[in-house]
Amino acid sequence: MAKYVIDYSGPLRGEVVISGSKNAVLPILAATILMEGECEISDVPNLLDVDVMCRILRSLGLEVIENWDEHTVTVINNGITTSVVPHELVKLMRASIFVMGPLLARTGKAVIDLPGGCSIGSRPIDLHNKGLKLMGARILMDDTTVEASAANGLKGNLVYLDFPSVGATENVMMAATLSAGVTTIENAAEEPEIVDLANFLTKMGAKIKGAGTDTIRIEGVEKLHGARHTVIPDRIETGTFMIAAAISRGDILIKNSIPDHVRPVIAKLMECGAIVNDEVEGLRVRGDINDLVATDINTLPYPGFPTDMQALFMALLTTVDGTSQVIETVFENRFMHAAELTRLGANIRVEGRKAIIPGNQNPLTGAQVVSTDLRAGAALVLAGLVAKGHTEVSEIYHVERGYEDFQDKLKALGAKIERVED
Ligand code: EPZ
Numbered sequence: 001m002a003k004y005v006i007d008y009s010g011p012l013r014g015e016v017v018i019s020g021s022k023n024a025v026l027p028i029l030a031a032t033i034l035m036e037g038e039c040e041i042s043d044v045p046n047l048l049d050v051d052v053m054c055r056i057l058r059s060l061g062l063e064v065i066e067n068w069d070e071h072t073v074t075v076i077n078n079g080i081t082t083s084v085v086p087h088e089l090v091k092l093m094r095a096s097i098f099v100m101g102p103l104l105a106r107t108g109k110a111v112i113d114l115p116g117g118c119s120i121g122s123r124p125i126d127l128h129n130k131g132l133k134l135m136g137a138r139i140l141m142d143d144t145t146v147e148a149s150a151a152n153g154l155k156g157n158l159v160y161l162d163f164p165s166v167g168a169t170e171n172v173m174m175a176a177t178l179s180a181g182v183t184t185i186e187n188a189a190e191e192p193e194i195v196d197l198a199n200f201l202t203k204m205g206a207k208i209k210g211a212g213t214d215t216i217r218i219e220g221v222e223k224l225h226g227a228r229h230t231v232i233p234d235r236i237e238t239g240t241f242m243i244a245a246a247i248s249r250g251d252i253l254i255k256n257s258i259p260d261h262v263r264p265v266i267a268k269l270m271e272c273g274a275i276v277n278d279e280v281e282g283l284r285v286r287g288d289i290n291d292l293v294a295t296d297i298n299t300l301p302y303p304g305f306p307t308d309m310q311a312l313f314m315a316l317l318t319t320v321d322g323t324s325q326v327i328e329t330v331f332e333n334r335f336m337h338a339a340e341l342t343r344l345g346a347n348i349r350v351e352g353r354k355a356i357i358p359g360n361q362n363p364l365t366g367a368q369v370v371s372t373d374l375r376a377g378a379a380l381v382l383a384g385l386v387a388k389g390h391t392e393v394s395e396i397y398h399v400e401r402g403y404e405d406f407q408d409k410l411k412a413l414g415a416k417i418e419r420v421e422d
Pocket of ligand 1: 189
């Protein structure tokens with residue numbers, strides 16, 4: 001197992017180029033199951049999760065060519081050879097569930113292991129199943145596997161999502177593109193990744209209106225063809241480097257970012273006293289101008305403050321003056337990083353969905369900490385960079401699933417971080 005070995009690094013300064021969005025490219029790759037022909041996808045981040053999704057597509061009979069010099073993935077679909085997704089691949093990545101809707105719509109069947117929970121929550125798929133059932137699918141589920149089938153094809157329907165689930169919105173939207181008639185998703189997720197997926201589907205010939213709002217209307221078509229698409233930048237990686245500038249009291253220019261996708265993070269950083277400027281070359285974040293102060297965070301579905309930024313912002317709040325409060329409303333168990341930050345000297349109190357962060361009584365001090373999930377790991381790395389002394393973050397495969405060249409991008413900004421085999 002690998003770990004990051006980190007030493008106090010002081011202010012991070014320089015520029016960083018954001019990679020393509022993990023949470024956009026995974027459903028986009030799954031959507032190539034729907035088409036007949038060839039797709040070329042650009043700005044694909046070179047991540048473990050992307051490699052797993054490519055392996056899943058190959059297992060279904062697609063030809064997938066990864067070119068990491070160009071950061072492109074080409075998918076050639078001359079027909080699907082099976083409706084069963086290999087369980088040894090599904091267990092590597094819970095986002096494999098994005099394959100269920102497209103596979104069902106294209107072949108009339110999808111058999112896939114349940115993604116299972118992870119450290120941040122039970123991660124059920126009841127809303128995915130509700131949507132597909134309303135479109136005429138039969139869903140059989142046992143403890144380990146879900147089998148969706150629709151021998152006579154899927155039919156459009158009204159699908160109300162009890163919670164604006166990103167994955168359920170994406171699965172239903174993809175399945176609806178090849179269904180007979182019109183599907184309307186109400187209380188849909190509005191994340192930028194939904195819009196990017198809808199843009200890609202539209203390029204392949206789908207008829208979609210309203211992506212990015214809480215109501216999406218999809219008119220089914222006979223078939224979809226190949227397309228070329230460039231993935232949007234990763235808004236959570238963007239937010240991560242914004243926090244890196246603030247927590248280190250540094251000055252970072254973040255290139256290839258879309259400020260509109262990180263409005264809540266910009267607003268909250270400015271409330272803390274950081275300076276955020278949308279410059280021609282990119283988003284410039286400075287934590288070295290004002291003394292940074294406490295603020296409160298309340299995570300919500302987009303366009304609210306993103307749950308994926310909660311751990312990262314909490315790390316920052318352990319270093320500012322004053323007491324902050326963080327409320328996590330999206331996942332039921334997403335404070336695992338609080339205990340690890342406390343090992344670095346923070347004094348965080350967790351009460352259910354609320355965490356109280358007393359702020360900067362004294363600087364963080366280095367320690368051995370464990371990454372419990374993707375964003376928690378990134379938060380611990382940033383905290384380690386500003387903790388006095390030496391910090392080691394283990395279980396970093398979580399981090400490498402979602403951040404391309406993370407330590408190299410940080411080192412280029414002056415970070416003292418090395419990746420070593422444990
Ligand atoms: C996506 O996960 C992202 N992953 C997550 O990012 C992100 O945290 C999440 O959306 C919320 O923004 C990818 O896009 C690959 P949800 P997803 O369905 O689709 C409940 C990261 O760090 N729910 O919107 O799984 C669920 O339990 C990852 O990159 C149901 O109850 O999230 C959770 O409490 C972590 N039933 C809430 O909705 C369902 O059928 C939000 O889940 C589905 C979800």
